[in-house]
Amino acid sequence: MNRKQRRAKDRxxxxxxxxxxxxxxxxxxxxxxxxxxxxxxxxxxxxxxEMVQTWNVVVREQEKSVKVYCPRCWGEAIKILKEVGAxxxxxxxx
Ligand SMILES: [Zn+2]
Numbered sequence: 001m002n003r004k005q006r007r008a009k010d011r012x013x014x015x016x017x018x019x020x021x022x023x024x025x026x027x028x029x030x031x032x033x034x035x036x037x038x039x040x041x042x043x044x045x046x047x048x049x050e051m052v053q054t055w056n057v058v059v060r061e062q063e064k065s066v067k068v069y070c071p072r073c074w075g076e077a078i079k080i081l082k083e084v085g086a087x088x089x090x091x092x093x094x
Pocket of ligand 1: 071073
């Protein structure tokens with residue numbers, strides 16, 4: 001192996017290491033994800049793609065907290081928020 005090849009190899013290792021750290025950070029949050037709805041405690045399967053897409057996941061990175069709400073409870077919460085005027089009924093819930 002000549003010097004140039006070795007350097008290229010070093011660079012590759014550094015790059016993959018950076019990627020791992022990023023992944024680990026995301027996995028950390030993934031681990032924090034509860035496996036039930038915060039409100040009704042319905043089972044939440046975070047490995048289920050469909051569930052992940054339909055349930056509402058609220059991530060607060062600073063607090064390192066992740067909360068999940070099933071679609072039904074989320075709908076209820078939105079309804080209540082609208083009733084108290086916390087959000088306006090203009091389809092800006094997302
Ligand atoms: Zn629920």
